[in-house]
Amino acid sequence: DAKTTQPNSMESNEEEPVHLPCNHSTISGTDYIHWYRQLPSQGPEYVIHGLTSNVNNRMASLAIAEDRKSSTLILHRATLRDAAVYYCILRPSGTYKYIFGTGTRLKVLA
Amino acid sequence: KAGVTQTPRYLIKTRGQQVTLSCSPISGHRSVSWYQQTPGQGLQFLFEYFSETQRNKGNFPGRFSGRQFSNSRSEMNVSTLELGDSALYLCASRPGGLSPAETQYFGPGTRLLVL
Numbered sequence: 172d173a174k175t176t177q178p179n180s181m182e183s184n185e186e187e188p189v190h191l192p193c194n195h196s197t198i199s200g201t202d203y204i205h206w207y208r209q210l211p212s213q214g215p216e217y218v219i220h221g222l223t224s225n226v227n228n229r230m231a232s233l234a235i236a237e238d239r240k241s242s243t244l245i246l247h248r249a250t251l252r253d254a255a256v257y258y259c260i261l262r263p264s265g266t267y268k269y270i271f272g273t274g275t276r277l278k279v280l281a
Numbered sequence: 282k283a284g285v286t287q288t289p290r291y292l293i294k295t296r297g298q299q300v301t302l303s304c305s306p307i308s309g310h311r312s313v314s315w316y317q318q319t320p321g322q323g324l325q326f327l328f329e330y331f332s333e334t335q336r337n338k339g340n341f342p343g344r345f346s347g348r349q350f351s352n353s354r355s356e357m358n359v360s361t362l363e364l365g366d367s368a369l370y371l372c373a374s375r376p377g378g379l380s381p382a383e384t385q386y387f388g389p390g391t392r393l394l395v396l
Contacts, residue, residue, distance in 0.1 A: 203381040214285075214371050214387030215324075222382075258324070262381040267312070267337055269385060271324045 173197045175259045175272035182278045183249045191244040191275050193259030198239050201264035206233065206244045208255040209274070215258060218244065254279045283308065285374050285388035293394045299360040302391045306353050306374030312336075313355040314385065315347060318369040327370075330355050331377045359393075367395045 176194040183189040195204065203222055207215040219226055219233045221242075226233040232245040246253055256274040263270070286305045294300050306313050314337075315327040326339040330349035347357040353374075359366055369392050373385040 201381065205384070207385075207387075214373075214389050216387065217384045220382060220384065262383075264381045265379070267329060267331075267377075267379065269314075269326070271326075273323050 173199065173202060173261045173263055173270055175261055175270065177257075177259050177272045177275045179273070180276040180278065182280060183246075184280050185251060186248050189246040189249045189253070189277065189279075191246075191257050191259075191277065192241065193243070193272065194241050195259070195261055196240040198261060199263060200239075203262040203264070204233070204235060204239075204242050205260040205262055205269070206231070207258045207260060208253075209258070210252075210255045218257070220262075249277075249279045251279050251281060253277065285372060285386050287370075287372050287388040287391050289391060290389065291392050291394075293396065294362050295396050296362055296364060298362050299358060300362060300393060301356050301358045302370055302372075302393075304355045304357075304372030304374075304388060306355070306372075307386055310374040310376055310386075311353055312375050312377030313349060313353065314373045314375075315355070315357050316371040316373065317341070318371055318390070319367075324371070327357065362395045364395050367393060369393075 205220040206218040209215040221233045234243045258274045261270040312331045314329040329337040349355045369390045371390045372388045375385045
Protein backbone atom coordinates (compact mmCIF):
# COMPACT_ATOMS: atom_id res chain seq x y z
CA ASP A 172 0.00 0.00 0.00
CA ALA A 173 1.13 3.54 -0.68
CA LYS A 174 2.26 5.55 2.34
CA THR A 175 3.64 8.97 3.19
CA THR A 176 6.47 9.94 5.53
CA GLN A 177 6.77 13.36 7.15
CA PRO A 178 8.98 14.84 9.86
CA ASN A 179 7.25 14.89 13.23
CA SER A 180 7.80 18.59 13.83
CA MET A 181 9.31 21.74 12.37
CA GLU A 182 9.84 25.30 13.52
CA SER A 183 9.78 28.50 11.59
CA ASN A 184 10.12 32.18 12.34
CA GLU A 185 7.17 34.41 11.65
CA GLU A 186 7.10 36.01 8.18
CA GLU A 187 9.69 33.59 6.82
CA PRO A 188 8.99 30.90 4.21
CA VAL A 189 8.38 27.34 5.38
CA HIS A 190 9.06 24.21 3.37
CA LEU A 191 7.26 21.13 4.66
CA PRO A 192 8.56 17.92 3.05
CA CYS A 193 6.74 14.67 2.37
CA ASN A 194 8.13 11.42 1.04
CA HIS A 195 5.82 9.13 -0.92
CA SER A 196 8.20 6.80 -2.70
CA THR A 197 5.50 4.16 -3.30
CA ILE A 198 3.22 6.55 -5.17
CA SER A 199 1.63 5.31 -8.39
CA GLY A 200 1.45 7.25 -11.61
CA THR A 201 -2.06 8.62 -11.22
CA ASP A 202 -2.25 9.05 -7.44
CA TYR A 203 -2.97 12.60 -6.34
CA ILE A 204 -1.12 14.32 -3.50
CA HIS A 205 -3.28 16.30 -1.10
CA TRP A 206 -2.26 18.49 1.81
CA TYR A 207 -4.51 19.31 4.74
CA ARG A 208 -3.79 21.12 7.97
CA GLN A 209 -5.38 20.85 11.38
CA LEU A 210 -5.45 23.93 13.57
CA PRO A 211 -5.77 23.41 17.33
CA SER A 212 -9.20 22.17 18.37
CA GLN A 213 -10.48 21.99 14.78
CA GLY A 214 -10.98 19.37 12.10
CA PRO A 215 -8.48 19.17 9.23
CA GLU A 216 -8.93 21.69 6.45
CA TYR A 217 -7.93 21.44 2.80
CA VAL A 218 -4.80 23.30 1.75
CA ILE A 219 -3.83 22.21 -1.76
CA HIS A 220 -3.55 19.21 -4.06
CA GLY A 221 -1.70 18.25 -7.24
CA LEU A 222 -0.69 15.45 -9.60
CA THR A 223 2.52 16.23 -11.44
CA SER A 224 3.23 19.90 -11.85
CA ASN A 225 3.65 22.57 -9.21
CA VAL A 226 0.46 24.15 -7.94
CA ASN A 227 -0.28 27.50 -6.33
CA ASN A 228 -3.29 28.86 -4.49
CA ARG A 229 -3.91 31.66 -2.03
CA MET A 230 -2.86 29.52 0.92
CA ALA A 231 0.28 27.80 -0.30
CA SER A 232 2.31 26.30 -3.11
CA LEU A 233 2.92 22.63 -3.77
CA ALA A 234 6.17 21.57 -5.38
CA ILE A 235 6.17 18.00 -6.70
CA ALA A 236 9.43 16.26 -7.57
CA GLU A 237 9.88 15.17 -11.14
CA ASP A 238 9.83 11.48 -10.16
CA ARG A 239 6.83 12.21 -7.87
CA LYS A 240 8.42 10.36 -4.98
CA SER A 241 8.37 13.47 -2.82
CA SER A 242 6.62 16.79 -2.53
CA THR A 243 7.00 20.00 -0.56
CA LEU A 244 4.33 22.28 0.79
CA ILE A 245 5.52 25.86 0.77
CA LEU A 246 4.05 28.56 2.98
CA HIS A 247 5.50 31.76 1.59
CA ARG A 248 5.29 33.85 4.76
CA ALA A 249 4.45 31.96 7.91
CA THR A 250 2.18 33.67 10.42
CA LEU A 251 1.30 32.63 13.95
CA ARG A 252 -2.05 31.43 12.59
CA ASP A 253 -0.25 28.87 10.43
CA ALA A 254 0.79 26.88 13.51
CA ALA A 255 -0.90 23.54 12.92
CA VAL A 256 -0.36 19.90 12.05
CA TYR A 257 0.15 19.51 8.31
CA TYR A 258 -0.86 16.22 6.71
CA CYS A 259 0.42 14.91 3.40
CA ILE A 260 -2.17 12.54 1.95
CA LEU A 261 -2.25 10.22 -1.03
CA ARG A 262 -5.42 9.69 -2.98
CA PRO A 263 -4.89 6.60 -5.10
CA SER A 264 -6.76 6.64 -8.38
CA GLY A 265 -9.32 3.90 -8.86
CA THR A 266 -10.09 3.78 -5.15
CA TYR A 267 -12.10 5.86 -2.73
CA LYS A 268 -9.35 5.93 -0.12
CA TYR A 269 -7.36 8.77 1.38
CA ILE A 270 -4.07 7.62 2.89
CA PHE A 271 -3.01 9.92 5.71
CA GLY A 272 0.53 10.33 6.96
CA THR A 273 1.34 11.04 10.60
CA GLY A 274 1.63 14.78 9.98
CA THR A 275 4.17 17.49 10.76
CA ARG A 276 3.52 19.79 13.68
CA LEU A 277 4.58 23.28 12.61
CA LYS A 278 5.53 25.74 15.32
CA VAL A 279 5.79 29.39 14.29
CA LEU A 280 7.96 31.60 16.45
CA ALA A 281 7.15 35.29 16.90
CA LYS B 282 -22.86 26.89 1.86
CA ALA B 283 -23.02 25.43 5.37
CA GLY B 284 -20.08 23.25 6.37
CA VAL B 285 -20.02 19.80 7.89
CA THR B 286 -21.68 19.73 11.29
CA GLN B 287 -21.20 17.17 14.02
CA THR B 288 -23.21 16.64 17.16
CA PRO B 289 -22.62 16.53 20.00
CA ARG B 290 -19.30 18.34 20.23
CA TYR B 291 -18.37 16.82 23.56
CA LEU B 292 -19.47 13.66 25.29
CA ILE B 293 -18.57 11.84 28.49
CA LYS B 294 -19.52 8.18 28.87
CA THR B 295 -18.54 5.33 31.14
CA ARG B 296 -17.07 1.97 30.19
CA GLY B 297 -19.62 -0.48 28.87
CA GLN B 298 -22.04 2.15 27.64
CA GLN B 299 -22.77 2.81 24.00
CA VAL B 300 -22.69 6.09 22.12
CA THR B 301 -24.11 7.50 18.88
CA LEU B 302 -22.49 10.39 17.05
CA SER B 303 -24.10 12.34 14.24
CA CYS B 304 -22.74 14.03 11.13
CA SER B 305 -24.54 16.26 8.64
CA PRO B 306 -22.56 16.63 5.40
CA ILE B 307 -22.39 19.59 3.08
CA SER B 308 -25.50 19.85 0.94
CA GLY B 309 -25.14 17.76 -2.21
CA HIS B 310 -22.35 15.58 -0.83
CA ARG B 311 -23.19 11.89 -0.85
CA SER B 312 -20.06 10.49 0.78
CA VAL B 313 -19.43 10.61 4.51
CA SER B 314 -16.27 9.21 6.08
CA TRP B 315 -15.50 8.76 9.75
CA TYR B 316 -12.08 8.97 11.38
CA GLN B 317 -10.78 8.42 14.90
CA GLN B 318 -7.99 10.67 16.11
CA THR B 319 -5.93 9.91 19.21
CA PRO B 320 -2.57 11.30 20.34
CA GLY B 321 -0.94 7.88 20.07
CA GLN B 322 -2.38 6.60 16.78
CA GLY B 323 -3.03 9.79 14.86
CA LEU B 324 -5.85 9.89 12.31
CA GLN B 325 -7.30 6.47 11.55
CA PHE B 326 -9.99 5.74 9.00
CA LEU B 327 -13.09 4.02 10.36
CA PHE B 328 -15.48 3.71 7.40
CA GLU B 329 -17.07 5.52 4.50
CA TYR B 330 -20.71 5.60 3.47
CA PHE B 331 -22.04 6.54 0.05
CA SER B 332 -25.71 6.52 -0.88
CA GLU B 333 -26.64 4.67 2.32
CA THR B 334 -24.10 1.87 1.70
CA GLN B 335 -20.80 1.26 3.41
CA ARG B 336 -18.19 1.57 0.68
CA ASN B 337 -14.92 1.32 2.62
CA LYS B 338 -13.95 0.06 6.02
CA GLY B 339 -10.85 0.46 8.17
CA ASN B 340 -9.44 -1.98 10.71
CA PHE B 341 -11.68 -1.43 13.68
CA PRO B 342 -13.61 -4.02 15.72
CA GLY B 343 -17.27 -4.68 15.11
CA ARG B 344 -18.18 -2.50 18.11
CA PHE B 345 -17.80 0.42 15.71
CA SER B 346 -20.65 0.68 13.25
CA GLY B 347 -22.33 3.30 11.18
CA ARG B 348 -25.17 4.08 8.89
CA GLN B 349 -26.25 6.70 6.42
CA PHE B 350 -29.71 8.01 5.78
CA SER B 351 -31.37 8.97 2.51
CA ASN B 352 -30.55 12.65 3.12
CA SER B 353 -26.83 11.67 3.42
CA ARG B 354 -26.69 12.38 7.15
CA SER B 355 -24.67 9.74 8.92
CA GLU B 356 -24.39 8.29 12.39
CA MET B 357 -21.71 6.19 13.95
CA ASN B 358 -22.25 3.99 16.96
CA VAL B 359 -19.77 2.53 19.39
CA SER B 360 -21.06 -0.20 21.65
CA THR B 361 -19.53 -1.50 24.88
CA LEU B 362 -17.23 1.47 25.26
CA GLU B 363 -13.64 0.95 26.39
CA LEU B 364 -11.24 3.48 27.88
CA GLY B 365 -9.21 3.34 24.66
CA ASP B 366 -12.18 4.65 22.68
CA SER B 367 -11.56 8.10 24.13
CA ALA B 368 -10.73 10.17 21.07
CA LEU B 369 -11.75 12.92 18.70
CA TYR B 370 -14.15 11.48 16.13
CA LEU B 371 -14.09 13.34 12.84
CA CYS B 372 -16.53 13.21 10.01
CA ALA B 373 -15.67 14.28 6.46
CA SER B 374 -17.93 14.77 3.49
CA ARG B 375 -17.32 15.02 -0.26
CA PRO B 376 -19.36 14.62 -3.41
CA GLY B 377 -18.30 10.96 -3.57
CA GLY B 378 -16.94 10.46 -7.04
CA LEU B 379 -13.94 8.41 -8.08
CA SER B 380 -11.82 11.39 -9.09
CA PRO B 381 -8.60 11.41 -7.04
CA ALA B 382 -8.70 15.22 -7.19
CA GLU B 383 -11.87 15.35 -5.07
CA THR B 384 -11.55 17.27 -1.81
CA GLN B 385 -12.84 16.17 1.59
CA TYR B 386 -14.37 18.65 4.00
CA PHE B 387 -14.08 17.88 7.70
CA GLY B 388 -16.36 18.73 10.57
CA PRO B 389 -15.09 20.05 13.90
CA GLY B 390 -15.28 16.62 15.50
CA THR B 391 -16.90 15.09 18.55
CA ARG B 392 -14.60 14.67 21.53
CA LEU B 393 -15.51 11.51 23.41
CA LEU B 394 -14.18 10.80 26.88
CA VAL B 395 -14.73 7.35 28.33
CA LEU B 396 -14.36 7.05 32.10
